[in-house]
Amino acid sequence: MDSKLERSMNKELKSAKEVVSFNKRKFRFSDWFAEKVIKTVAFLSIAVVILIFIFVFREAFPIFKMDKNEAVSTELLVQESYGGAETANEPVKTTDTQVDNSNKVQTTGEKPSSTLFSKTWMPVSDNPRYGIWPLFLGTLKVTIISLLFAAPISILAAIYTAMFAKPRIREVIKPVIELLAGFPSVVIGFFALMVMATVFQSIFGYASRLNAFVGGIAMGLAAIPIIYTLTEDALTAVPRTYTEASLGLGASRRQTAFYVVLPAAVPGIFAAVVLGIGRIFGETMIALMATGNAAMISINPFDSVRTLSATIGAEMAEVVFGDTHYSVLFLIGSLLFIFTFALNALAEFYFRNLVIRRYQSKK
Amino acid sequence: MDDIKVKINDLTLHYGTNPALKNINMEIPEKMVTAFIGPSGCGKSTFLRTLNRMNDLIDNVKIDGEVIIDGLNIYNKDIDVVNLRKKVGMIFQKSNPFAKSVYDNVAFGPRINGISQRNKLDEIVEYSLKQAAIWDEVKGRLHNSALSLSGGQQQRLCIARTLAVNPDIILMDEPASALDPISTSKIEELIHELKQQYTIIIVTHNMQQAARTSDFTAFFYLGELVEFNKTEVMFSNPAKRQTEDYISGRFG
Amino acid sequence: MNRNLKDKMVESLTGISVLLIIFIIVSILAVTIAGGWPNLNWTFLSEFPKDGMTKGGIFPAIVGTAVMTLIMAVAAVPFGVITAIYLAEYASEKSVIAKSIRFAVKTLAVVPSIIFGLFGLGFFIGFIGKNIDGIFNGGELKWGQPNILWASLTMALLTLPVVIVSVEEAIRTIPADMREASLALGATKWQTIRKVVIPGSVSGILTGTILAISRGAGEVAPILFTGAAYFLSDLPHSLSDQFMSLGYHIYIMSTQSSNVDATLPIQFATTLVLLLLTFSLNGIAVTLRYRIRKRAK
Ligand SMILES: Nc1ncnc2c1ncn2[C@@H]1O[C@H](COP(=O)(O)OP(=O)(O)OP(=O)(O)O)[C@@H](O)[C@H]1O
Numbered sequence: 030m031d032s033k034l035e036r037s038m039n040k041e042l043k044s045a046k047e048v049v050s051f052n053k054r055k056f057r058f059s060d061w062f063a064e065k066v067i068k069t070v071a072f073l074s075i076a077v078v079i080l081i082f083i084f085v086f087r088e089a090f091p092i093f094k095m096d097k098n099e100a101v102s103t104e105l106l107v108q109e110s111y112g113g114a115e116t117a118n119e120p121v122k123t124t125d126t127q128v129d130n131s132n133k134v135q136t137t138g139e140k141p142s143s144t145l146f147s148k149t150w151m152p153v154s155d156n157p158r159y160g161i162w163p164l165f166l167g168t169l170k171v172t173i174i175s176l177l178f179a180a181p182i183s184i185l186a187a188i189y190t191a192m193f194a195k196p197r198i199r200e201v202i203k204p205v206i207e208l209l210a211g212f213p214s215v216v217i218g219f220f221a222l223m224v225m226a227t228v229f230q231s232i233f234g235y236a237s238r239l240n241a242f243v244g245g246i247a248m249g250l251a252a253i254p255i256i257y258t259l260t261e262d263a264l265t266a267v268p269r270t271y272t273e274a275s276l277g278l279g280a281s282r283r284q285t286a287f288y289v290v291l292p293a294a295v296p297g298i299f300a301a302v303v304l305g306i307g308r309i310f311g312e313t314m315i316a317l318m319a320t321g322n323a324a325m326i327s328i329n330p331f332d333s334v335r336t337l338s339a340t341i342g343a344e345m346a347e348v349v350f351g352d353t354h355y356s357v358l359f360l361i362g363s364l365l366f367i368f369t370f371a372l373n374a375l376a377e378f379y380f381r382n383l384v385i386r387r388y389q390s391k392k
Numbered sequence: 393m394d395d396i397k398v399k400i401n402d403l404t405l406h407y408g409t410n411p412a413l414k415n416i417n418m419e420i421p422e423k424m425v426t427a428f429i430g431p432s433g434c435g436k437s438t439f440l441r442t443l444n445r446m447n448d449l450i451d452n453v454k455i456d457g458e459v460i461i462d463g464l465n466i467y468n469k470d471i472d473v474v475n476l477r478k479k480v481g482m483i484f485q486k487s488n489p490f491a492k493s494v495y496d497n498v499a500f501g502p503r504i505n506g507i508s509q510r511n512k513l514d515e516i517v518e519y520s521l522k523q524a525a526i527w528d529e530v531k532g533r534l535h536n537s538a539l540s541l542s543g544g545q546q547q548r549l550c551i552a553r554t555l556a557v558n559p560d561i562i563l564m565d566e567p568a569s570a571l572d573p574i575s576t577s578k579i580e581e582l583i584h585e586l587k588q589q590y591t592i593i594i595v596t597h598n599m600q601q602a603a604r605t606s607d608f609t610a611f612f613y614l615g616e617l618v619e620f621n622k623t624e625v626m627f628s629n630p631a632k633r634q635t636e637d638y639i640s641g642r643f644g
Numbered sequence: 645m646n647r648n649l650k651d652k653m654v655e656s657l658t659g660i661s662v663l664l665i666i667f668i669i670v671s672i673l674a675v676t677i678a679g680g681w682p683n684l685n686w687t688f689l690s691e692f693p694k695d696g697m698t699k700g701g702i703f704p705a706i707v708g709t710a711v712m713t714l715i716m717a718v719a720a721v722p723f724g725v726i727t728a729i730y731l732a733e734y735a736s737e738k739s740v741i742a743k744s745i746r747f748a749v750k751t752l753a754v755v756p757s758i759i760f761g762l763f764g765l766g767f768f769i770g771f772i773g774k775n776i777d778g779i780f781n782g783g784e785l786k787w788g789q790p791n792i793l794w795a796s797l798t799m800a801l802l803t804l805p806v807v808i809v810s811v812e813e814a815i816r817t818i819p820a821d822m823r824e825a826s827l828a829l830g831a832t833k834w835q836t837i838r839k840v841v842i843p844g845s846v847s848g849i850l851t852g853t854i855l856a857i858s859r860g861a862g863e864v865a866p867i868l869f870t871g872a873a874y875f876l877s878d879l880p881h882s883l884s885d886q887f888m889s890l891g892y893h894i895y896i897m898s899t900q901s902s903n904v905d906a907t908l909p910i911q912f913a914t915t916l917v918l919l920l921l922t923f924s925l926n927g928i929a930v931t932l933r934y935r936i937r938k939r940a941k
């Protein structure tokens with residue numbers, strides 16, 4: 030090694046050596062600062078969830094206060110501001126007015142919050158009524174229709190992908206179905222409005238083009254990728270040894286899938302369905318575009334419905350900041366939030382623990 | 393005896409509740425090569441990693457006892473682990489150069505120490521690569537990716553990278569186990585060169601390698617230090633039956 | 645029943661489900677392309693709407709969507725990356741804090757998008773904006789109303805989990821021995837993150853950003869009442885202006901316009917543009933992610 034370089038390096042290194050002593054912990058500002066920033070920022074997600082809680086509830090809260098002060102009179106001032114928000118589909122208009130007429134008779138001067146559990150959603154009238162039953166039941170109806178369509182088809186498709194498909198086909202199926210998750214809901218809503226509504230009407234021959242059935246199927250399309258992906262994950266997470274043992278005993282693939290793998294994956298599939306329900310329940314754009322938006326109580330799947338989230342989406346832009354209608358919409362938002370929060374917690378804690386416990390106990 | 397660089401007193405280490413090192417006492421001499429041998433899973437790597445506190449990165453590790461380097465217990469509360477690791481460098485079994493150029497790999501250590509002048513960095517890079525006996529092979533492609541080097545070159549690059557930080561002690565965990573015989577002998581020659589300036593501790597499964605390269609050898613078995621002595625003595629006249637069996641290949 | 649027959653039937657049933665889903669996907673694509681392609685041309689992309697939105701193009705909606713998602717990304721990406729770094733590098737898996745953050749991220753991922761809209765309205769507009777106006781503008785309404793900034797920030801909260809999940813996944817594929825190499829050279833934790841972890845997860849950060857933009861471009865509910873407008877004769881000039889967006893445009897044109905049939909070509913073409921946009925973004929992201937996963941193996 031050339032000695033000049035060595036000599037100069039030795040001097041260099043010696044001075045470096047003196048710097049490096051480890052007897053005392055050094056304070057390093059950039060590390061300290063970075064850690065503080067990172068830890069603080071990481072709390073943002075928690076903070077946002079809490080803030081959503083606070084602010085959605087905060088705006089909903091006045092409705093209970095108004096109750097005490099019986100401050101109903103302000104309602105009269107805002108009735109004209111509503112109206113443009115209804116969708117332009119004629120059948121909806123007719124059903125809407127029907128509902129309106131049938132209820133005008135019995136209501137006079139009630140407190141806004143006492144109408145919350147009435148059977149009429151009629152926020153813009155001389156005697157506004159904020160009955161959320163039709164909205165809730167409508168949402169329930171759409172969700173059930175949607176789930177009856179999306180859950181079986183997604184689970185069966187997931188079973189095919191995880192159990193029957195050859196690896197190469199599987200590699201294709203999975204990303205293609207997951208493509209569906211990338212469709213903006215407004216695009217699905219548009220498709221439902223333009224195509225599905227017409228096609229279904231010509232098949233089933235119902236009266237109102239847009240209804241719970243069309244909306245339900247369309248919202249199911251949004252839930253399919255969620256249920257499919259999570260179910261597929263749950264199925265492939267079942268230890269291989271189960272499958273091999275079963276096949277080794279002479280069971281067919283079908284028997285193995287349905288008697289061995291599927292039962293082992295049940296908690297995971299439940300979690301998938303629960304999250305699918307959450308997605309359907311909160312879906313706004315498809316509901317706005319495809320369900321007809323008439324707030325009426327009926328069990329006929331071919332009647333129009335107005336869902337909770339669609340009500341917010343349609344009416345919020347038209348209300349006066351801070352009035353009763355505004356607060357009621359936030360109250361509906363609070364309900365939606367609590368509901369999806371609870372579903373998520375259920376899927377996360379209850380079903381996940383079940384999955385974990387299941388595999389651990391059988392190990 | 394020679395100067396003692398590292399002194400280990402009653403060192404015990406648990407992974408969770410499993411003891412991996414049991415009550416180890418040992419004195420490692422300065423500017424010598426000390427080899428750790430023993431069957432797989434006996435705790436050689438674990439022990440090596442207690443010497444630069446790499447085990448701190450693993451959850452659930454509990455360490456009792458002392459490791460004294462230059463008169464300081466490195467498990468003292470207010471020890472600066474970052475600077476400790478600058479003093480006690482480490483070469484891993486699987487060579488792990490960064491996905492950067494050869495130059496940037498070697499300059500990594502100096503740069504984090506705040507050296508940024510180009511000529512100074514150039515000097516350190518060149519010197520370290522020469523020390524690691526790889527300069528002639530890479531001087532024409534300092535700015536190519538380190539991942540384009542051969543396995544043996546990568547390992548010597550990792551050694552150069554460690555030397556650039558100017559440590560006192562270099563820990564090597566089976567540095568040649570993944571290499572072909574020619575690369576292995578280059579590494580062994582290098583170790584021989586380096587012990588002029590550095591205290592080297594090397595884990596190896598290869599008895600010939602231990603015999604060829606080391607001055608002292610420690611034999612571990614099931615987390616215990618069975619025997620520790622001059623390498624000639626260990627290989628010619630071991631005190632313990634277990635050592636003899638292991639060295640002569642009767643088990644492990 | 646014969647076992648073999650039963651096996652065949654069940655297997656076909658599952659296979660048919662797959663085909664049905666694929667059929668639906670293909671139908672949506674086919675209908676959108678068939679309806680939108682004839683009207684998709686340069687003038688359509690580069691012109692303002694004309695004649696009460698019955699003619700002309702969607703230029704302001706394209707620009708509005710682009711600007712909104714850009715501001716959104718600027719807000720969401722740094723926070724997402726930092727949160728991911730925390731989860732992957734600082735938090736221990738079992739700590740209550742890490743678990744709470746994870747749960748919060750999952751919650752944000754499943755909260756209905758309309759709730760984000762409500763939050764944006766209540767928090768950004770009703771609380772922050774109103775207070776800014778009260779303090780700095782003498783009560784004159786400027787920030788206390790819907791605009792592109794509030795819409796973008798609302799959307800940023802919605803897409804935060806997308807960024808976090810992608811980046812954390814990428815960080816976790818960086819081999820442990822790279823971190824060890826850096827630490828063994830005496831690098832501090834932050835130096836290791838800065839010089840090894842972040843450079844190693846660039847593609848993950850890119851994936852997360854693209855996915856977030858694609859998601860933000862397609863979502864309508866959060867901007868319904870935080871900043872989107874039916875029609876503007878001008879592009880937004882400042883953060884306090886409203887904006888037009890592709891998704892909102894589709895919604896309005898297909899449900900609120902007085903003559904839905906007359907604007908059908910515009911609706912289909914706008915839908916096609918939105919679909920092409922989100923698809924190409926997703927396509928890029930999926931390719932990047934695939935490469936990251938391959939590295940992990
Ligand atoms: N991170 C860890 N967590 C828990 N146990 C560990 C961990 N690392 C090692 N062990 C256990 O500690 C014991 C010693 O392992 P160590 O890796 O030190 O052995 P080794 O002598 O280096 O073996 P080899 O020659 O195979 O490298 C083994 O029983 C191993 O299973």
Ligand SMILES: [Mg+2]
Pocket residue numbers: 436437438565
């Ligand atoms: Mg080892």
